[in-house]
Amino acid sequence: MALNFRQLNRIALVTVQSPSRLAKGAGRRIRAGYRSLSLRFKIALFVVVVMTCTSFVLSLLTVEIMNNYLKNEIIKRGEAIGRSIAASAGYSLLSNDLLGLDNLVFKAKASNADIEYAAVVTSDMQIRAHSDMTQNGKVFSLPPGNLLGTRSDATIIRQVDASDGSVFEITAPVVFMNKTLGSVVVAVNTSVLLAAQAEVRTRIFIVFGIILVLGTIASVLLASFIIRPIRELSAGVNRMKDGVSKAPLKIYSDDELGKLTLNFNEMSSTIARQQSKLNKYARDLEEAYVSIVRVVAAAIDAKDPYTHGHSARVAALSVRLGEAIGLSSGELKDLEVACLFHDVGKIKTPDAILRKPGGLDEPEYEEMIQHVEDGVAILDKAPSLRKYIPAVRHHHERQDGKGYPDGLSGEDIPLFASLIAVADTFDAMTTDRPYRKALSEEEALRELVRIAGPKLRADLVAVFVGIINEGRASGPPRTAAGHAS
Numbered sequence: 001m002a003l004n005f006r007q008l009n010r011i012a013l014v015t016v017q018s019p020s021r022l023a024k025g026a027g028r029r030i031r032a033g034y035r036s037l038s039l040r041f042k043i044a045l046f047v048v049v050v051m052t053c054t055s056f057v058l059s060l061l062t063v064e065i066m067n068n069y070l071k072n073e074i075i076k077r078g079e080a081i082g083r084s085i086a087a088s089a090g091y092s093l094l095s096n097d098l099l100g101l102d103n104l105v106f107k108a109k110a111s112n113a114d115i116e117y118a119a120v121v122t123s124d125m126q127i128r129a130h131s132d133m134t135q136n137g138k139v140f141s142l143p144p145g146n147l148l149g150t151r152s153d154a155t156i157i158r159q160v161d162a163s164d165g166s167v168f169e170i171t172a173p174v175v176f177m178n179k180t181l182g183s184v185v186v187a188v189n190t191s192v193l194l195a196a197q198a199e200v201r202t203r204i205f206i207v208f209g210i211i212l213v214l215g216t217i218a219s220v221l222l223a224s225f226i227i228r229p230i231r232e233l234s235a236g237v238n239r240m241k242d243g244v245s246k247a248p249l250k251i252y253s254d255d256e257l258g259k260l261t262l263n264f265n266e267m268s269s270t271i272a273r274q275q276s277k278l279n280k281y282a283r284d285l286e287e288a289y290v291s292i293v294r295v296v297a298a299a300i301d302a303k304d305p306y307t308h309g310h311s312a313r314v315a316a317l318s319v320r321l322g323e324a325i326g327l328s329s330g331e332l333k334d335l336e337v338a339c340l341f342h343d344v345g346k347i348k349t350p351d352a353i354l355r356k357p358g359g360l361d362e363p364e365y366e367e368m369i370q371h372v373e374d375g376v377a378i379l380d381k382a383p384s385l386r387k388y389i390p391a392v393r394h395h396h397e398r399q400d401g402k403g404y405p406d407g408l409s410g411e412d413i414p415l416f417a418s419l420i421a422v423a424d425t426f427d428a429m430t431t432d433r434p435y436r437k438a439l440s441e442e443e444a445l446r447e448l449v450r451i452a453g454p455k456l457r458a459d460l461v462a463v464f465v466g467i468i469n470e471g472r473a474s475g476p477p478r479t480a481a482g483h484a485s
């Protein structure tokens with residue numbers, strides 16, 4: 001046969017597993033290009049990165065907006081104080097009431113801790129009243145700074161640099177009877193603004209930090225929720241690939257993932273049906289193959305009427321011995337086929353030699369022992385049968401190295417060949433030959449024990465004797481059935 005059942009089974013499995021193998025190959029290529037992070041981690045990471053960036057930008061914008069709001073509020077308060085003093089200072093300035101003007105600027109200075117100074121100056125910039133009395137009578141000099149704005153009532157707001165930081169300087173005109181008499185200057189230091197800004201900034205960052213932590217937890221939970229059906233789908237694919245379970249996967253929703261799971265369940269069911277059919281075909285082919293091998297073995301045995309059924313008996317005895325020493329079911333199947341083939345080379349041995357009633361002369365003996373190498377040549381023509389060659393070639397080797405064709409000894413002799421040698425020898429002893437009658441099982445076992453060591457493996461013979469004795473104790477004695485090899 002061109003293919004044995006194992007190859008056919010392998011073809012069936014490859015056919016069934018092709019999609020998963022292709023997916024596996026594609027997966028390897030994908031993993032080669034990307035880092036092997038879980039999908040859940042990637043989704044959570046993406047959400048966290050987006051939230052972090054968004055929170056950071058929003059924090060900066062919020063801080064900026066709050067800073068501008070606080071600055072405007074402080075400037076408005078300074079404007080209100082300046083206008084209030086200006087409204088009250090008109091008459092005092094016209095009447096040169098210095099005591100009244102002093103009262104105004106001191107009250108303003110005392111009203112708010114962030115008022116740096118307050119002053120009333122004339123149109124020609126002479127200081128009439130100043131919260132710092134040492135400035136009274138001096139010329140008010142305008143410090144350098146930036147103009148922040150000018151109001152419709154000619155109030156000017158500037159930010160100027162002071163020795164201990166910047167201040168907002170508000171200059172409100174003093175108008176009395178529609179005549180501008182001078183101006184009130186109120187300076188508000190920025191320390192309050194800076195403190196307020198720091199407070200607001202800290203609170204905003206705390207709030208966004210809390211949002212970020214809660215968002216991260218939520219994103220991990222969300223990712224787990226999204227990934228769950230995908231993970232179960234992946235696990236289902238793996239289970240189907242390993243043949244562990246064919247139960248349909250649970251469908252969580254009617255969305256794209258749900259439809260994908262539904263399609264997977266249908267595909268899985270189809271593949272299971274196909275796999276079942278292919279397995280049945282493989283079993284049928286295996287049975288057909290073994291049947292054909294039995295026919296071939298029977299045909300070989302039929303060349304010599306004395307060896308009728310020899311190969312089948314050797315196979316049965318070898319398999320019992322193989323079972324006793326713990327061979328696997330696969331090994332036992334291979335052993336059985338090897339036994340059926342062990343004398344296949346005799347198909348080339350002339351009938352005159354096979355059926356010769358007496359002993360063989362030297363040329364005939366040489367031709368007879370050639371059957372092992374003829375068997376090798378036959379099996380070598382079919383790749384699927386080559387694995388049986390060691391057993392066929394070496395089943396006439398001896399433990400002491402005096403066998404044929406290679407004179408192997410001890411552990412160099414393949415196990416299957418040693419097993420066949422025990423069963424083959426026993427069957428030859430317990431079947432009739434042209435020149436002698438068959439030995440009884442008891443006699444044959446004694447003979448086996450005698451030649452164990454130099455010819456046969458002693459440990460296998462010991463096990464074999466136990467098997468036969470056990471069979472004799474539980475059933476009728478075995479009868480002779482023709483000549484053996």
Ligand SMILES: [Fe+2]
Pocket residue numbers: 342343371395396485
């Ligand atoms: Fe043989």
